[in-house]
Amino acid sequence: MPRHLPWIKHWTGAIHDPVLLEMSLEERGAWFSLELLAGELNSAGRLSTGGKRLTLKQMGRCLHLDGPGQAVLESMVAKMTAAGLLGLDLETLYFTNWERDQAVPHWLTPEGQAERQRESRAKRFGVPPPPPPLEGDKEGEEEGEGHVTVTVTRGDEARGHWKKVMARLQRHMTKANFATWLKGSRGLGYDPDGLLVVEVAGRFAVDNLNRSLYSLARRALMEITGGPADIEFVCPGQAQVKEAGGGVGEQNRKGKRRGAALIEDEVPAR
Numbered sequence: 674m675p676r677h678l679p680w681i682k683h684w685t686g687a688i689h690d691p692v693l694l695e696m697s698l699e700e701r702g703a704w705f706s707l708e709l710l711a712g713e714l715n716s717a718g719r720l721s722t723g724g725k726r727l728t729l730k731q732m733g734r735c736l737h738l739d740g741p742g743q744a745v746l747e748s749m750v751a752k753m754t755a756a757g758l759l760g761l762d763l764e765t766l767y768f769t770n771w772e773r774d775q776a777v778p779h780w781l782t783p784e785g786q787a788e789r790q791r792e793s794r795a796k797r798f799g800v801p802p803p804p805p806p807l808e809g810d811k812e813g814e815e816e817g818e819g820h821v822t823v824t825v826t827r828g829d830e831a832r833g834h835w836k837k838v839m840a841r842l843q844r845h846m847t848k849a850n851f852a853t854w855l856k857g858s859r860g861l862g863y864d865p866d867g868l869l870v871v872e873v874a875g876r877f878a879v880d881n882l883n884r885s886l887y888s889l890a891r892r893a894l895m896e897i898t899g900g901p902a903d904i905e906f907v908c909p910g911q912a913q914v915k916e917a918g919g920g921v922g923e924q925n926r927k928g929k930r931r932g933a934a935l936i937e938d939e940v941p942a943r
Contacts, residue, residue: 681712682775690885691845692756700749706736718771726765757888834869835860841893854878861912867902870912879906
């Protein structure tokens with residue numbers, strides 16, 4: 674058996690995903706099978722090989738499907754595309770959240786493994802670890818890591834929008850799941866570009882909501898506002914919201930965009 678077999682992540686929270694719960698058991702199986710096929714193709718979540726897109730019939734053949742199975746696959750693809758979990762780029766089907774969901778944690782990267790080896794040797798043989806970088810050598814984003822600054826002009830609207838989004842999400846969730854993941858959450862800020870910042874219980878809740886409810890919540894927000902929208906889940910204390918008198922404030926030099934919404938990584942002044 675080869676030592677290194679290709680693998681992908683399957684999140685356990687998927688069994689509670691409201692989009693999947695609306696599907697038949699066969700359609701859920703088709704979804705997970707398509708994920709495995711995307712992992713085997715190794716094209717960053719795109720259903721393509723050698724630069725050429727796969728048609729639905731070709732995907733079915735790759736998955737060894739018969740006539741009824743092909744119909745289930747096509748039904749699932751249509752539903753997941755409508756939910757925003759699958760997308761089309763020049764007619765090539767792709768998983769919209771592949772990069773986020775399949776990101777390799779630092780400790781599994783070559784750099785992370787090298788760090789663990791150095792720490793292990795230091796403990797076993799008394800070899801001192803390398804000195805920390807000098808203050809002047811640190812990158813600005815490391816100093817402000819994990820902090821998000823969002824400029825908003827309608828702070829009160831954030832709470833109202835999130836209450837309406839939660840009311841829609843509640844229809845697709847059990848009481849237990851709703852209490853676990855959304856109890857105590859609140860709309861923290863609303864960006865003029867359509868970004869709703871939502872504070873939830875902690876990092877575990879952020880990760881689970883991004884995996885399981887992000888697409889559904891974003892679609893609900895777009896229906897409520899009637900325009901482009903995005904949602905950013907944050908931990909308590911992670912976001913600082915600045916009320917602006919009008920318009921979007923000057924973008925920080927480390928600013929970045931998620932969709933059409935402005936998110937600024939706070940960089941301390943040197």
